[in-house]
Amino acid sequence: MFRSRCYVRDFDGVVRECERTGRSRAAAERALSTALRDRARIDAHAEVTADTKFAAVAELWFADFQRKDRSPNTLQAYRDRLDKQILPALGSVRVRELSVGLVDRHLRAVEAKHGAGLAKQTKTVLGQVCGLAVRHDALTGNPVRDTSPISTKPKKAPRAFTEEQGLQLLAFLTYDDQAIARDIPAFVATMLATGMRIGEACGVLWRSVDLDAGKLTVEATVIRLKGQGLWRKPEPKTASSNRTLKLPDWCVAMLSLRRDTFEATPERPVFPSPRGMLRDPSNTAADLKDAFQLAGFEWATSHVLRKTVASLLDASGRSARDIADQLGHARPSITMDRYMGRKTVTSHNAKVLEAFG
The missing domain is CATH 1.10.150.130 (Tyrosine recombinase, N-terminal domain)
Structure with missing residues (x-):
C-alpha cells in the first residue's frame, strides 16, 4: 500500500494532517485529492x-x-x-x-x-x-x-492481589534495584494506600498532601497530548474523581520520610520523573509491569492495584458507595461490576443467618 499525506488548515483554523492510502502512488494521491476536495x-x-x-x-x-x-x-x-x-x-x-x-x-x-x-x-x-x-x-x-449492542463488560471476574500477595509485593520491591532506581516502591505503596488511578498518582503535588491531617487531595491527572507532551489536567477523569482521601498511618509515615529526604516544594510532584518533571503514566505502567513480573506476578497490571483496594475494602464490609467514593467512581455499579468480582469467602453472611438455627 502507498501512502500520501499533506497538512491542511480547516475552516476552524486548526491545522490537521490529511492522509490517504492506495494500491499505487497515483491511487493514494487521487484519494488524497478527493479528501481535500470534500474538506474544502x-x-x-x-x-x-x-x-x-x-x-x-x-x-x-x-x-x-x-x-x-x-x-x-x-x-x-x-x-x-x-x-x-x-x-x-x-x-x-x-x-x-x-x-x-x-x-x-x-x-x-x-x-x-x-x-x-x-x-x-x-x-x-x-x-x-x-x-x-x-x-x-x-x-x-x-x-x-x-446496530447490535457491543458489550464491554469483563468476561472474567476482576483479579486482584490478596492481602498476603500485596505485602509480598511491597517487600520484594524493596530488594529490586531496578524498581528502586525507577522510584517504584513508594509509588506502588501509595497506590495501595489510596486506590488512585495511575495518572492521578503521577499528578499529585506536595501542596495536595496534608501530612499533619493525614489526607491527600486528588485534584488532577497527568495525560499526554499528541504534539504537546505531558499535561497536568486540572480535572481528573470525572467530577467524582475530585476527592480527598484519608491516608493510613503507615503511608503518612512513608510520605513524611519522602518529604524530608527529597526537595518537597509545594508545586513539585510527589513522584516526579528522573528530571524532576511530571511523570509519564504510560512509562510508569510499563515500569510497574516489569516490577510485577520480577516479583512473580506476571498477570498483574497497574490497574490491579486499584482492584486490590476495592476487593480488600469489600471484604472488610464497606459499602459499594464507600468504595466508589474511595476510587472516584461516578456510580457504585461500576465499582461492583469491574472491581469487586473476586467472590471472596466471608463469614459475615453465615453469622447473620445463624438466627435461623
Whole structure:
C-alpha cells in the first residue's frame, strides 16, 4: 500500500494532517485529492444532503464538537476514531447509502480487530455524526441506533492481589534495584494506600498532601497530548474523581520520610520523573509491569492495584458507595461490576443467618 499525506488548515483554523492510502502512488494521491476536495466544500453553515459524502459530514460534526467544553483526551480519542476507523472505511460513502447493515458490519470489523472498548467508542462517534445528518433531514433515522449492542463488560471476574500477595509485593520491591532506581516502591505503596488511578498518582503535588491531617487531595491527572507532551489536567477523569482521601498511618509515615529526604516544594510532584518533571503514566505502567513480573506476578497490571483496594475494602464490609467514593467512581455499579468480582469467602453472611438455627 502507498501512502500520501499533506497538512491542511480547516475552516476552524486548526491545522490537521490529511492522509490517504492506495494500491499505487497515483491511487493514494487521487484519494488524497478527493479528501481535500470534500474538506474544502464544508463550512460552519454547510448544507448536508443525502448525496453528501460521509467524510464531509464527519468534519462538519467534529468542527462543532471541538468548540464545546470537551476534555483534550476526548477530543484526541474521537479524532483518532474518525481518522483511523471511520473515514478510511466510510468516508467516501454517500449519506443516503448508510444503512444499518453497513454500519453494523463496520462496527463488528472494528470490534474483531481492535476490541470491544474501541468499537464502542467508534459507535459513539458514528452515532453523533449520523445524528447531525438526521438533523439536516439527510437521513430519516439514525442507523447506528439499530446496530447490535457491543458489550464491554469483563468476561472474567476482576483479579486482584490478596492481602498476603500485596505485602509480598511491597517487600520484594524493596530488594529490586531496578524498581528502586525507577522510584517504584513508594509509588506502588501509595497506590495501595489510596486506590488512585495511575495518572492521578503521577499528578499529585506536595501542596495536595496534608501530612499533619493525614489526607491527600486528588485534584488532577497527568495525560499526554499528541504534539504537546505531558499535561497536568486540572480535572481528573470525572467530577467524582475530585476527592480527598484519608491516608493510613503507615503511608503518612512513608510520605513524611519522602518529604524530608527529597526537595518537597509545594508545586513539585510527589513522584516526579528522573528530571524532576511530571511523570509519564504510560512509562510508569510499563515500569510497574516489569516490577510485577520480577516479583512473580506476571498477570498483574497497574490497574490491579486499584482492584486490590476495592476487593480488600469489600471484604472488610464497606459499602459499594464507600468504595466508589474511595476510587472516584461516578456510580457504585461500576465499582461492583469491574472491581469487586473476586467472590471472596466471608463469614459475615453465615453469622447473620445463624438466627435461623
